[in-house]
Amino acid sequence: MVSYKDLGLVNTREMFAKAIKGGYAIPAFNFNNMEQMQAIISACVETSSPVILQVSSGARKYANQTLLRYMAQGAVEYAKELGKNIPIVLHLDHGNSFELCKSCIDMGFSSVMIDGSSLPYEENVALTKQVVDYAHQFDVTVEGELGVLAGVEDEVASEHSHYTDPADVEDFVKKTGVDSLAISIGTSHGANKFKPEQCTRNAEGILVPPPLRFDILKEIEERIPGFPIVLHGSSSVPQEYVKIINTHGGALKDAVGIPEEQLREAAKSAVCKINIDSDGRLAMTAAVRKIFVENPAEFDPRKYLGPARDELKKLYMHKCENVLGSAGKAE
Ligand code: G3H
Ligand code: 13P
Ligand code: ZN
Numbered sequence: 102m103v104s105y106k107d108l109g110l111v112n113t114r115e116m117f118a119k120a121i122k123g124g125y126a127i128p129a130f131n132f133n134n135m136e137q138m139q140a141i142i143s144a145c146v147e148t149s150s151p152v153i154l155q156v157s158s159g160a161r162k163y164a165n166q167t168l169l170r171y172m173a174q175g176a177v178e179y180a181k182e183l184g185k186n187i188p189i190v191l192h193l194d195h196g197n198s199f200e201l202c203k204s205c206i207d208m209g210f211s212s213v214m215i216d217g218s219s220l221p222y223e224e225n226v227a228l229t230k231q232v233v234d235y236a237h238q239f240d241v242t243v244e245g246e247l248g249v250l251a252g253v254e255d256e257v258a259s260e261h262s263h264y265t266d267p268a269d270v271e272d273f274v275k276k277t278g279v280d281s282l283a284i285s286i287g288t289s290h291g292a293n294k295f296k297p298e299q300c301t302r303n304a305e306g307i308l309v310p311p312p313l314r315f316d317i318l319k320e321i322e323e324r325i326p327g328f329p330i331v332l333h334g335s336s337s338v339p340q341e342y343v344k345i346i347n348t349h350g351g352a353l354k355d356a357v358g359i360p361e362e363q364l365r366e367a368a369k370s371a372v373c374k375i376n377i378d379s380d381g382r383l384a385m386t387a388a389v390r391k392i393f394v395e396n397p398a399e400f401d402p403r404k405y406l407g408p409a410r411d412e413l414k415k416l417y418m419h420k421c422e423n424v425l426g427s428a429g430k431a432e
Contacts, residue, residue, distance in 0.1 A: 103170070104239065105211035109177035111188045112211045112242040116151050117281060117329040117373045125426030126332075126368035129153035130417060131194060131378035133160040135172065136385075136410040142176050143183060144417035148428040151188040153212070153374060156205075157195055170209050187431040192244075194376070202232045206241050214283070218246040222269065229277040237278070244374075247273055248285030250334050251294075267320040274325055281329035281374060284321060286314040288334035292343075292356040292379050300357060307340060308357040313367065322371045330371045336379035337361050337424075339416075345387035349394040356383075361424045368425050375425055384416045385409040 105112070113127075120127050130141045132154055145152040154176060156169055164172075173191040180187050192212040193205040202213045215232040217225030229245040236243045248265030265284040274282060288294065300308040321330065338358025346353055364375060388409040392399060399405060422428040 102207050103209035105191060105209050105241070108170075108174040108191075108209050109189070110173065110191050110209070110211040112240060113153070113190055113192070113244075113280060113329070113374070114242055116153075116188055116190065119430065120151075120373035120427070121327060121329060121371050123426075123430060124369040125430060126364075126373050126375040127151050127153055127190075127427055128417070128420055128425050129155045129192060129194075129331075129374050129376045130381060131155045131157060131160065131376075132169075132172075133163050136406050137381065137413065138172050138176055139179070140381075140410045140413035141417060142179050142189075144414045145187055145421065145431070146180050146183040146185045147414075148418050148421040149185060149187065149431045150421040150425075150427040150429075151190075151431050152427075153190040153192050155192050155194045155376065155378075156210075158193075158197065158201060160194075166204075166208060174209070185431065196232070199228065199231050199235070202243075203235055206236055206239055210241065212242045212244065214244040214246070216246050216283075218249050218283075218285075222273075226273060226276050229273075229279055233278040233280075242280040243278075244281045244283055244331055245273065245277055245279040246283035246285075246331075246333075250285050251289040264314060264317055265321065267317060267324055270321050270328075271324050274328060281331050282325075283331040283333055284318070286317045286332075287311065288313065288332055288359055290334045290379070292336070292338050292353060292358070292383065294334065294336075294338070294359065295357050297355050308355060310357050310359070313359065313363050315366070318367065318370060318372070326371075328371060329373045331374040331376070332364070332367055332372050333376045335359055335364055335375045336377050336383075337364070339380060339383065342380075342383040342387040346383065346390055349387075349390035351386070351390055364424050365426065377420060380416060380420075381413055384412045388412040 195216045196202040
């Protein structure tokens with residue numbers, strides 16, 4: 102049994118309380134490898150932002166659970182070496198079983214998500230409560246989910262979204278004891294968040310998605326005032342990256358995300374954690390594709406992973422400074 106406290110990590114409790122009070126959101130960036138971890142930590146140290154290092158079960162399979170845990174521990178030391186002891190959470194993204202959540206808690210995670218959103222309501226309540234009862238013994242915080250996002254939720258794939266029903270949230274929070282709640286108000290995972298027929302087109306022919314359901318968010322906030330809300334599927338799918346990818350051999354069609362102004366708006370509310378993975382994937386892919394086309398003789402991984410890491414850091418700094426408003430909040 103490893104305690105996250107011995108690794109220098111923190112849970113989400115204080116972070117979320119401050120974020121709601123301050124009208125900003127904490128970035129939850131997914132990572133699978135060293136370059137992503139370096140980009141996240143250096144961006145958050147430079148902008149002085151608290152951060153959630155997010156690991157999916159797919160990431161655990163890809164990178165090895167032990168390595169990821171030591172990388173998170175390394176991230177704490179790396180931040181100090183860069184000059185700032187920012188608060189860092191190690192969080193399991195979309196946990197789909199009690200056993201997976203328990204294993205992460207036992208291995209040093211400071212926060213876990215149990216995603217029972219695809220289960221019938223009462224089963225979601227029972228599973229979430231089981232995880233909360235275990236996690237709270239070790240002061241580990243738990244995120245639950247109500248409502249279904251379209252697209253792939255890690256191992257859980259769903260073709261259709263259904264919005265969170267505000268009538269359920271009070272009961273769910275009370276019965277489960279969760280520390281935060283992920284909701285569905287129109288975001289979804291991946292780089293194709295909406296079908297073209299759901300969007301309009303602007304003058305340049307770029308797809309404009311339907312707005313997030315701020316009315317549902319408002320009703321949820323009224324029912325559970327001050328309770329931490331989480332937004333998944335919050336990549337904005339920057340069109341400059343899509344363009345670089347597609348003009349350098351890629352084939353991303355109809356890629357569209359959530360406009361950053363809407364995320365900024367959400368961050369001012371009880372939304373205090375915003376999950377971003379796909380934008381980072383796009384930034385790295387754009388950088389690597391460009392180098393491969395412009396310099397086909399290059400075969401030193403540092404010469405393409407290094408610039409990809411630089412681009413990722415730039416993107417994350419922009420998110421903290423201009424979208425989530427978390428810059429300066431680690432002071
Ligand atoms: O919600 C999904 C995250 O973007 C993680 O994706 O399961 O491919 O690691 P992944
Ligand atoms: P994106 O695919 O929009 O980056 O969402 C990531 C996410 O929600 C991880 O849980
Ligand atoms: Zn998610």
